Amino acid sequence: MIDSTRGRLLAVLCLLAVQASLFPLYAQQPIDPAAHVYPEGPDVASDPAAYIGERVEITGIVQRTAPLVVRVETMEGSMAIRVANHGLSPERGAKVRVFGTLTAAGELRATDGFVVPQRGRWYAWGISFLAGLWVLYRLVVHWRVKAATLGFVPRETPATIRALLERITPGAEGLD
Amino acid sequence: MPDLLAHAFIAYAVCRVLSWRWEWLTTEYVTVGMVGALIPDITKVYLVVPNHAMERLLGTPFSWYSLGTGGGVLVSVLIGVVLAASEVRRPVGVALGIGAGSHLLADSLLLTPTGYSTQLLWPLSQVRTLSPGLYLSTQPGPMVVTGVVAAVVWMVHRRRVSVSDAESE
Structure with missing residues (x-):
């Protein structure tokens, strides 16, 4: 039974190492629409052409409201995505989460979505x-x-x- | 997820009701259950240091979201179990598990753009839970409802304690 200071600290360090190994593992999990794991902003930003015609899930901050343009942050920088058919009324600066089909690089036709107001x-x-x-x-x-x-x-x-x-x-x- | 206070209210209510059946689940362990309810929200560190910032810093793919999956939560609960003294490890583990489990279940009911929410079995399975999309974490509704429930449970518990104190005199 781990009940000494040293044993406890060692065990915690081991568990933290396991936890740390899960961070990159999660980020690299394969896209699997059958499991409802869809391409997201960073995937689309890294290779937009690869996802044209596919359903993607985007979370972004509103840059323009008409037409709706959201900014997605990625490792390489940021990407602007124009969202059509959204039926939303967000303010600039609000967070928007949408799900839909990527119709072109930087263009999404939404089937579902909602606004997360800053307030x-x-x-x-x-x-x-x-x-x-x-x-x-x-x-x-x-x-x-x-x-x-x-x-x-x-x-x-x-x-x-x-x-x-x-x-x-x-x-x-x-x-x- | 519902906001953290709603999660704390849920864990309090669940643990307190269970304490009426399980003698070992004393107030100290109700508190542990509430700590457990906070565990999956460690993932919220992404609001301070976003995933893309960590990726730029480390030069590798990175996501804090693993902390909100079944696997990530299990590891966090195990850390809590190790931190507990050996003589109380089992009840601590059960209480943390109840609290963390209640959090994951509440998160499974969240509104998402795809209609699917938590990955309860990751990394064993990627499957996301089908969600009825009841609320967002930014809405106060769940906190109010769960707060009322927790308050009622608290009053019932106080009543039970005072009745049992009177009977034992």
């Missing part, structure tokens, strides 16, 4: 930050780290804000 993105950021704070608070109140092994254990009694503050101010008692 909504700010909401998501703010509310997610609050959620993170709430969970972090609960974690600190209910759990502590054993200094000897760096393992997390439940506290015998929940901590209070006062007790935590006393602990981190000068002259406080030692660690658990």
